[in-house]
Amino acid sequence: MTVRRTTLGGHTFEFASLADLLARATPHRSGDVLAGCAAGSAAERVAAQSVLADLPLATFLEEQVVGYDEDDVTRLILDTHDRAAFAPVASLTVGEFRDRLLAWAAAGDEPAISALAPGLTPEMVAAVSKLMRNADLVAVGRRARVVTGFRSTIGLPGRLASRLQPNHPTDDPLGVTASILDGLLHGSGDAVIGINPATDSPAQTVALLELVDAVIQRYGIPTQSCVLAHVTTTLRALERGAPVDLVFQSVAGTQAANRGFGVTLDLLAEARAGALALGRGTVGRDVMYFETGQGSALSADAHRGVDGRPVDQQTLEARAYGVARHFGPLLVNTVVGFIGPEYLYDGKQVLRAGLEDHFCGKLLGLPMGVDVCYTNHAEVDPDDTDALMLLLGAAGCSFVIAVPGSDDVMLHYQSLSFSDVLTARQVLGLRPAPEFEEWLARMDLLGPDGRVRDLPADAPTTRALLAAARP
Template identity: 85%
Template sequence: MTARRATLAGHTYEFPSLVELLAKATPARSGDVLAGCAAESAAERVAAQTVLADLPLAVFLEEQVVGYDEDDVTRLILDTHDRAAFAPVASLTVGGFRDRLLEWTADGDEAAITGLARGLTPEMVAAVSKLMRTADLVAVARRSPVVTGLRSTIGSPGRLATRLQPNHPTDDPLGVTASVLDGLLHGCGDAVIGINPATDSPARTVELLELLDAVIRRYEIPTQSCVLAHVTTTLRALDAGAPVDLVFQSVAGTQAANRAFGVTLDLLAEARAGALELGRGTVGDNVTYFETGQGSALSAGAHLGVGGRPVDQQTLEARAYGVARQFAPLLVNTVVGFIGPEYLYDGKQVLRAGLEDHFCGKLLGLPMGVDVCYTNHAEVDGDDTDTLTLLLGAAGCGFVIAVPGADDVMLHYQSLSFTDVLAARQVLGLRPAPEFEAWLARMGLLDDDGRVRALPPDAPAARALLAAAAP
């Protein structure tokens, strides 16, 4: 490609490749510094953004960030590209695309935005996000609803669902069920009751699936369960006849990174087909769940693109959404601060990454959620997560993840508490998934204003749920 240049204050900056242009245009984050691809100054970043704004969107169909011949994610993205869906923006530059999105947002033209999804590549949406401020990311994502369903409907406007995450350091059934009870009594769990198992044992995976399924069936809770074991373990659970609602897998934006996760596109297709055969849905048939996170490819040493150049972590994150989109997921979430400060250093970087990820996923047609979380050695605190949670709620985020007391005792990181979710719903006027909200009302867990009641532990609803959850 021809080198792209910009001159600022008498200094000329040159960007020899698309990979370098995208990296230098990215808002500052520690992971790109670690990879050696970040802009060396604010001036260089502005120069790159200036060049990027003038780049035609169609270039992303001609030049690859990761080579077509050596990467199955690139092949998937380009081979499934819908040129008819792309047509409304095909003549635009990246900057012109930003302006058009904001025009449609101001006009309330949601159909114009959502209709583009199959015509956009991950690199296109990553590029336009690099030109947007926080308010832009929130406004456009809010106008890009994505609705999915299995036994509850996720992503409808005015709703904020939750993954209830009852992790336990030894997968103890009593500890898990106590957390499930706590979450349900706080009105959480409408997106999924999802456990990160302490081991990847197929037998333990089946036990946990059966435990959650028993609670859901006995009290007819309109939600789904998931044990977030490796997809190969879930395939063994399917073969054993386990009650699998959702097939889970962490995915990344390059073939090499997915190989490091022990997964291939064919394996994901096989697992999805197995879950579909069970026919466990009532309001839809979305049976996959994917987690992603900026920095995952870099942490696996699988972040190099064309010419061996490092690709910025946000562009690779968007490419992971290209993988997820192929398998019609019920849920996708970025675990935004989980890897640590080597990749997202402080609260500002975590906030920016969470909004970028949510924005990019929604533009690509994915049902996005966010695990608003951080490791204890990062420069992040509860004020940062409060801010991100409220901004995500305003942006139409499909779901967030909540754990007892905001402290995940198995994964050893900080997330949201159940009451954090209730506060966000109350402040922003958001409600749970519709089927789950109706169930909360039937169980007597809502007051006359539709808010979750403060119940004593011996209240009838609490006793009923405790009896259901008891091993």
């Protein structure tokens, strides 16, 4: 390990390893304090950022924060690294890389930024994000273009898609379908109609998949369904001939954390192959959906790297994107405030983490979305989520998650509502995915101004959708 030092204000600061340097340079958050790797003062944080700015990007190809021999995520990242794509920035330091990204963003050079993705490692993008202000993360994130497709196209400029999340505490079909109807009438659901099941039962998973598929097929809705069961449950559903559009799995940034999730890289590859074999897509063949979140590795006590040293939660989050990238997903989102205040204490930390996650995912070539959310015991409120939602919309976020009334009655946390998505689209001049927008127009759900109509309960479209959704 290389020890790095700098002197600031007459005091010498020492950073024992690359992981230590990254952790001390990270903007303050409660999870790193809990892990014992946060900077002890603002002065130490500035000193670490100064050292990090002068660090060559190529260092991350030679020195690991989590060991190559003991971690399959590290091996995946390094073994698939594209040196040709890395070449345009290979000679830069982290600070120079920041300056180059901001110059490209200011010039509107989207191809230059987007082409870097295969040549960047998660640690590189985590490092440069630690040197950026929130506005920098927005400016560069909006210029990183990532487009994916299944039945709808995600990530096109000027678009903001949404996941319609119709969760129910008992998976009651009527309750689920009422939420689906509510979301569709609000113009939500173009990214996915995605249900967190109350149980991980294969039979219940199949029943929910068939319920949503019946609605999609009857009215030709250009979207995809997903029941967010464990990948092994989805594999069993595939064996039963269930109508699986997307394979879901939560992933993390270390092999140990993924083991805690009960998942391996080989298992993900098997499930992806099974979904691809069904050939259910119409505009694309991207069949994977991943969720992540800062603090997941720490919460599983799987956050340690070389010599057992803790790795900061944001760097580990970026490494989770290295896992997701390998499988060519349709959707990836961070559930940014879901794990709790032990990891992101208040609205300021949640907002910063959401912008970091979106920036890092987009730079790595992912169709990045965010669940703008919080648990009820965190120091966060709807004003904080409004601010993050609008900043993410400005940053070119691929999609957000929406639930009825902002209140998920099954998972017991606060997210965005369907009307919040409409607000973001209206304020920022954004539109749904193109195929879904055309469907909304065909169903007379869009007015001549392009806005979603406020339809009465007895309108023909409302009655038709309700009839289709009724189990």
